[in-house]
Amino acid sequence: MARRRQSVTIKHVAADAGVSLQTVSRVINNEPNVRPAMVERVRESIAKLGYVPSLAAQRMGGSRSYLILALNDRDRTIADWRARQGTDWVDQMLLGGMLTCARHGYRLLLELVDTHSDRIERELAATIAALQPDGVILTPPHSDNPVIASLLDQHDIAFARIGAQGGGAGIALSMADEAGARRATEHLLALGHRRIGFIAGPDDYAVSAQRADGWRGAMREAGLPYDGLLASGDFDYASGREATLRLLGATVPPSAIIASSDKMAIGALAAARERGLDVPADLSLVSFDDTPIARFAHPPLTAMEQPIAAVTARAVELIIAQLSGRARPVAPVVIAGELMVRTSTAPPRV
Amino acid sequence: MARRRQSVTIKHVAADAGVSLQTVSRVINNEPNVRPAMVERVRESIAKLGYVPSLAAQRMGGSRSYLILALNDRDRTIADWRARQGTDWVDQMLLGGMLTCARHGYRLLLELVDTHSDRIERELAATIAALQPDGVILTPPHSDNPVIASLLDQHDIAFARIGAQGGGAGIALSMADEAGARRATEHLLALGHRRIGFIAGPDDYAVSAQRADGWRGAMREAGLPYDGLLASGDFDYASGREATLRLLGATVPPSAIIASSDKMAIGALAAARERGLDVPADLSLVSFDDTPIARFAHPPLTAMEQPIAAVTARAVELIIAQLSGRARPVAPVVIAGELMVRTSTAPPRV
DNA sequence: GTGAAAGCGCTAACAC
DNA sequence: GTGTTAGCGCTTTCAC
Numbered sequence: 001m002a003r004r005r006q007s008v009t010i011k012h013v014a015a016d017a018g019v020s021l022q023t024v025s026r027v028i029n030n031e032p033n034v035r036p037a038m039v040e041r042v043r044e045s046i047a048k049l050g051y052v053p054s055l056a057a058q059r060m061g062g063s064r065s066y067l068i069l070a071l072n073d074r075d076r077t078i079a080d081w082r083a084r085q086g087t088d089w090v091d092q093m094l095l096g097g098m099l100t101c102a103r104h105g106y107r108l109l110l111e112l113v114d115t116h117s118d119r120i121e122r123e124l125a126a127t128i129a130a131l132q133p134d135g136v137i138l139t140p141p142h143s144d145n146p147v148i149a150s151l152l153d154q155h156d157i158a159f160a161r162i163g164a165q166g167g168g169a170g171i172a173l174s175m176a177d178e179a180g181a182r183r184a185t186e187h188l189l190a191l192g193h194r195r196i197g198f199i200a201g202p203d204d205y206a207v208s209a210q211r212a213d214g215w216r217g218a219m220r221e222a223g224l225p226y227d228g229l230l231a232s233g234d235f236d237y238a239s240g241r242e243a244t245l246r247l248l249g250a251t252v253p254p255s256a257i258i259a260s261s262d263k264m265a266i267g268a269l270a271a272a273r274e275r276g277l278d279v280p281a282d283l284s285l286v287s288f289d290d291t292p293i294a295r296f297a298h299p300p301l302t303a304m305e306q307p308i309a310a311v312t313a314r315a316v317e318l319i320i321a322q323l324s325g326r327a328r329p330v331a332p333v334v335i336a337g338e339l340m341v342r343t344s345t346a347p348p349r350v
Numbered sequence: 351m352a353r354r355r356q357s358v359t360i361k362h363v364a365a366d367a368g369v370s371l372q373t374v375s376r377v378i379n380n381e382p383n384v385r386p387a388m389v390e391r392v393r394e395s396i397a398k399l400g401y402v403p404s405l406a407a408q409r410m411g412g413s414r415s416y417l418i419l420a421l422n423d424r425d426r427t428i429a430d431w432r433a434r435q436g437t438d439w440v441d442q443m444l445l446g447g448m449l450t451c452a453r454h455g456y457r458l459l460l461e462l463v464d465t466h467s468d469r470i471e472r473e474l475a476a477t478i479a480a481l482q483p484d485g486v487i488l489t490p491p492h493s494d495n496p497v498i499a500s501l502l503d504q505h506d507i508a509f510a511r512i513g514a515q516g517g518g519a520g521i522a523l524s525m526a527d528e529a530g531a532r533r534a535t536e537h538l539l540a541l542g543h544r545r546i547g548f549i550a551g552p553d554d555y556a557v558s559a560q561r562a563d564g565w566r567g568a569m570r571e572a573g574l575p576y577d578g579l580l581a582s583g584d585f586d587y588a589s590g591r592e593a594t595l596r597l598l599g600a601t602v603p604p605s606a607i608i609a610s611s612d613k614m615a616i617g618a619l620a621a622a623r624e625r626g627l628d629v630p631a632d633l634s635l636v637s638f639d640d641t642p643i644a645r646f647a648h649p650p651l652t653a654m655e656q657p658i659a660a661v662t663a664r665a666v667e668l669i670i671a672q673l674s675g676r677a678r679p680v681a682p683v684v685i686a687g688e689l690m691v692r693t694s695t696a697p698p699r700v
Numbered sequence: 701g702t703g704a705a706a707g708c709g710c711t712a713a714c715a716c
Numbered sequence: 717g718t719g720t721t722a723g724c725g726c727t728t729t730c731a732c
Contacts, residue, residue, distance in 0.1 A: 004413045004482060004506070009709055020719045025711060033717050050472065052479035054709060056409035060724045061710030063354045065406065081445040081659075086436030086642035090444070094460065095431040107481075109459060110444065122400065129402035131457075132354060156354070292436035296646035309431075353712070359725055370703045375727060383701050404725060410708050411726030 008051045017045040028053055055107070059132060066106050068135040068319060069127070070097055070312070071142050074112035085263070086292035089139075089308060096309030097137065100316040106134070108316070113142070115204075121147055128155055135159060135319035137312065138170070144206040158322045160315035162308075163207045165332060171318045172332035173311050177207045180304040181214025181258065183339050184286045187302070188256045189222050192347045193284060196224075197247040197254035199240060199264050200232040208232075211260050211288065229254055233264050240264025244271035248283075255348035256284035262294045265301055269344075280346035290340050302345040305337035358401045367395040378403055405457075409482060414673070416456045418485040418666060419477070420447055421492050424462035435613070436642035439489075439658060446659030447487065450666040456484070458666070463492070465554075471497055478505055485509060485669035487662065488520070494556040508672045510665035512658075513557045515682060521668045522682035523661050527557045530654040531564025531608065533689050534636045537652070538606045539572050542697045543634060546574075547597040547604035549590060549614050550582040558582075561610050561638065579604055583614050590614025594621035598633075605698035606634035612644045615651055619694075630696035640690050652695040655687035 010028075014021045019042060026034045027042040034042075045051070059065040070093055080087040090110065097108040109131065113123050127133075128151075136159040142148055143161035146168070152159045153169040160171040181198075188196050198215040201208035212230065219226040231246050233239025240259055244267065247254055259265035265287030269279055277283045279299060287294055290303040314333060322328045360378075364371045369392060376384045377392040384392075395401070409415040420443055430437040440460065447458040459481065463473050477483075478501075486509040492498055493511035496518070502509045503519040510521040531548075538546050548565040551558035562580065569576040581596050583589025590609050594617065597604055609615035615637030619629055627633045629649060637644055640653040664683060672678045 004415075006479065006482070006709065007505075008479070010711095011709080021710080022712095022719060023717090026718090029711085035717065038717085050475060050479075052476045054482060055480050056406040056415065056482065057709035057724095058711080059406035060410050060708085060726090062712070062724085064711095065354075078445065078449075081438070081441045084438055084442075084642050084645075086438070086646070088431070088434055088436070088438075088441075090441060091431045091438075092434075094440070095428065098460070098462070099428075107459065109457065110448070112448070125400060126402045129356065129358070129400075130405050132356070132404060132406065155357075292434050292642065293646070295434075296436070296643070298648065353724080356725065361725080371726080372703060372728095373701090376702090379727085385701065388701085407708095407725035408727080410710090410724085412708085412728070414727095 006054050006057075008049045010051070010053065012049055013042065013045045013051050016049060017042045064323070065132045065134050067131055067133045068097070068101055068106055068108050068137065068316060069111050069131065069133040070108055070137045070139070071111050071113055071148075072139050073115045073141060075114065075116075077112055086296070088291055092308035093137075093139070093312045096312035097316050100313040104316075104320050106316070106320065109133070115141055115145070120145070121151060124148060124151055128157065133157060134323055135316075137315050137319070138162060138164070140207055141204045144204075158319045158328070160319055162311055162315060163205075165206060165210075166330070171315065171322070171328045173315050174332045174334045175207075175306050175311055176334050176336035177210040178214035178217070180288070180337060180339075181211040182218045184258050184288075184304050185215045185218035187339055187341065188258070188284060188286065188345065189218065191256075191284065191345060193256040194224055194348075195229065195252060195254040195256070197229045197231065197257040198226075199243040199247075199257060199259045199268065200230060201260040202232070202234045205235075208260060215258060233260070233267075235261040235263060237263045237267040240267025241271045242267070244268040245275070248272075248275055248277070254283075256286070256345070258286045258288075260288050262287045262289045262291045262301065262303065265303075266293060266297060269297060280344050282349060284345040284348070286345060290337070294340075295342075297344070299344045300342040302342045303340050305340055307335050307337045311335050356404055356407075358399045360401070360403070362399055363392065363395045363401050366399060367392045415482045415484050417481055417483045418447070418451055418456050418458050418487065418669060419461050419481065419483040420458055420487045420489070420662070421461050421463055421498075422489050423465045423491065425464065425466075427462055436646070438641050442658035443487075443489070443662045446662035447666050450663040454666075454670050456666070456670065459483070465491055465495070470495070471501060474498060474501055478507065483507060484673055485666075487665050487669070488512060488514070490557055491554045494554075508669045508678070510669055512661055512665060513555075515556060515560075516680070521665065521672070521678045523665055524682045524684045525656050525658075525661055526684050526686035527560040528564035528567070530638070530687060530689075531561040532568045534608050534638075534654050535565050535568035537689055537691065538608070538634060538636065538695065539568065541606075541634065541695060543606040544574055544698075545579065545602060545604040545606070547579045547581065547607040548576075549593040549597075549607065549609040549618065550580060551610040552582070552584045555585075558610060565608060583610070583617075585611040585613060587613045587617040590617025591621045592617075594618040595624070598622070598625055598627075604633075606636070606695070608636045608638075610638050612637045612639045612641045612651065612653065615653070616643060616647060619647060630694050632699060634695040634698070636695060640687070644690075645692075647694070649694045650692040652692045653690050655690055657685050657687045661685050
């Protein structure tokens with residue numbers, strides 16, 4: 001294999017414009033100390049020759065790689081891809097992240113890492129060594145993993161934690177999960193529901209507790225009891241179905257249920273059907289995430305949207321801002337989703 | 351910003367193992383001319399120090415970047431992401447491509463490029479200059495773009511063309527579109543249909559013609575006419591609906607329709623409903639792609655699967671094989687999808 | 701089989 | 717303001 005060389009390098013541009021390499025470098029990086037006339041001349045040469053700097057060389061010379069990693073849980077991501085159920089978390093991240101990166105001359109690279117493994121530290125260290133990313137975006141459940149956070153901090157890599165509470169290193173970005181659950185609960189309360197069940201997600205996801213807190217808070221404020229109305233699952237279909245069967249088996253079953261994921265809500269729908277209950281006439285259902293599956297369900301599910309694209313876009317912007325020397329926000333950045341009201345919710349039977 | 355340096359470099363390993371840089375390099379790259387004992391010693395040092403070579407430095411020194419680009423159409427991809435209809439082409443590419451790349455020490459990077467633009471050449475040249483990928487995977491409609499092919503060829507970059515016919519540079523990989531359309535048609539013929547309509551895709555996609563040919567071939571072999579049974583769309587919902595209304599407006603309308611995409615099939619479903627037709631009782635429907643939307647439709651659609659993950663995985667393997675000096679396959683590599691029979695197809699009314 | 705030297709394309713540090 | 721110098725971490729070439 002022949003040595004693959006750049007066809008047009010900074011040298012060619014420097015020669016063409018009759019300046020030094022350094023001046024060209026300064027123009028490329030929008031650095032000060034270049035006369036406008038020079039800038040102009042260099043820009044012309046760049047355009048004429050079609051010069052584009054090599055990412056690898058930029059990384060080698062300087063401190064930047066122009067690479068931002070989107071770290072997702074390997075098992076869950078692959079399982080979602082294989083299942084082909086329309087889970088579009090990754091797509092929404094790419095939508096928000098790639099486009100925003102591109103606007104700033106960065107690239108977003110998706111990386112899958114094994115959460116539950118004790119090898120995670122070694123795995124991530126290897127990725128960092130190989131890629132030398134300028135920034136990393138952590139998604140649940142990685143967002144709340146202290147091992148990852150301290151490793152990134154050690155390496156002095158800017159990082160964002162999506163769905164995380166504030167505190168600790170990194171930029172915390174929240175999708176207002178507690179408020180969202182509150183909003184969902186209030187929607188049901190407004191419809192006249194009094195017994196509202198809640199299916200929480202797994203404990204290793206911080207958002208699980210946040211959502212449950214929102215529901216509890218809204219119930220409390222409405223002066224309603226919530227004992228025996230909480231069940232929990234693992235975000236997947238089967239667990240949603242089972243949790244629903246448990247809730248419906250109570251002596252006074254709920255007239256509405258909020259599930260912490262679309263998939264659990266679909267499981268809840270199935271459970272309701274098994275029990276001969278009509279949704280929404282006998283049981284109202286609200287889900288979280290608003291992935292395509294929620295829209296395609298019958299009936300279409302009322303769902304709390306997760307503004308993943310917007311959050312990822314913001315995460316990229318904040319990382320790049322931090323790279324440019326601006327301070328990272330201390331308080332968590334909150335980007336709330338909307339409640340998409342569809343036909344799985346209705347007033348309870350009287 | 352402080353200069354970001356590698357924590358463990360080839361130098362550290364060389365020092366630890368008491369050998370030269372070159373010997374370490376040889377071990378990393380599995381090159382000959384190193385005694386087994388040396389290999390062993392170097393491997394131990396690598397493991398002990400947790401050394402991982404820097405991609406950027408590997409690219410700078412040698413000929414490889416260990417990067418493979420997956421080139422997708424920008425507008426269509428973004429539109430699909432925004433629509434959130436469960437289109438999972440990108441996900442399936444990542445599933446097949448990322449995992450296979452990882453297995454060989456490569457990374458897959460998704461890149462969106464504007465197809466229709468005349469700037470495509472410049473845009474792609476810039477991407478090549480910046481990233482210096484070792485390989486590129488072209489997806490429709492890029493697969494059939496001669497400008498892209500010749501540019502990659504010039505730069506001596508290995509590339510695969512998914513959904514392309516053979517001939518020309520690059521590795522052609524086909525999902526057996528003609529055979530698939532034939533298979534879909536035969537399925538309907540076996541059910542007893544005689545008038546089978548076909549909604550083709552847009553002309554700039556080579557697969558459009560291939561699929562139409564498969565349908566025509568099967569009809570011809572069955573001794574059936576197909577005049578007035580062909581309509582065409584742009585792969586999207588509205589065009590599928592309109593094409594169906596046209597086909598159903600004929601004096602002797604079809605009893606079955608094959609749509610060249612899931613979205614057009616959903617449009618066809620809507621059109622049938624508008625005309626008061628029941629699917630499958632009055633009209634059988636088969637779609638192409640088998641994205642999640644086909645499964646979630648009512649009734650679930652019989653669909654020709656596109657084995658995108660498998661094809662992408664194969665494309666990565668062939669590109670890496672070519673990089674290692676093996677010859678690229680001359681004939682197109684064919685990976686056929688299966689016909690997923692669901693409840694949108696049934697015998698015609700007698 | 702192994703090592704020393706040169707260079708990939710770029711930027712940081714420093715001189716002017 | 718601008719140019720010069722010295723690397724970054726690796727592979728290639730060529731000598732031994």
